[in-house]
Amino acid sequence: MDFVVTWSPQVRDDLNDVAAYIAKDSPRYASTVISRILAAGRALEFLPNRGRVVPELGLEDHREVFVHEYRIIYRIDGHTVQILAVIHGRRLLGNTRLGE
Secondary structure: OOOEEEEOHHHHHHHHHHHHHHHOOOHHHHHHHHHHHHHHHHHOOOOHHHOEEOOOOOOOOEEEEEEOOEEEEEEEEOOEEEEEEEEEOOOOOOOOOOOO
16 A cells, blocks of 8 residues: 655755755756655655664654655654655754654
């Protein structure tokens, strides 16, 4: 059975920040990265458990996949996958708001 993928409002801001940062050097590469992040998020409709458990949280339902150096952090709830945040891979969650 397929899962329904939803995106939290926070992710739109995250993606805008990522695109703006990369576009300073290469607008074309920024577009490529954002397209790949969006495709990876949509692909979570199938086999969402393939992502690893988020190390900082240690919760089985909070997972992440990587696209380039960016972490797509999501939560599995029943047959829904909610994408909570997109952050740089070197950044720890710390004060990052998830899914707001």
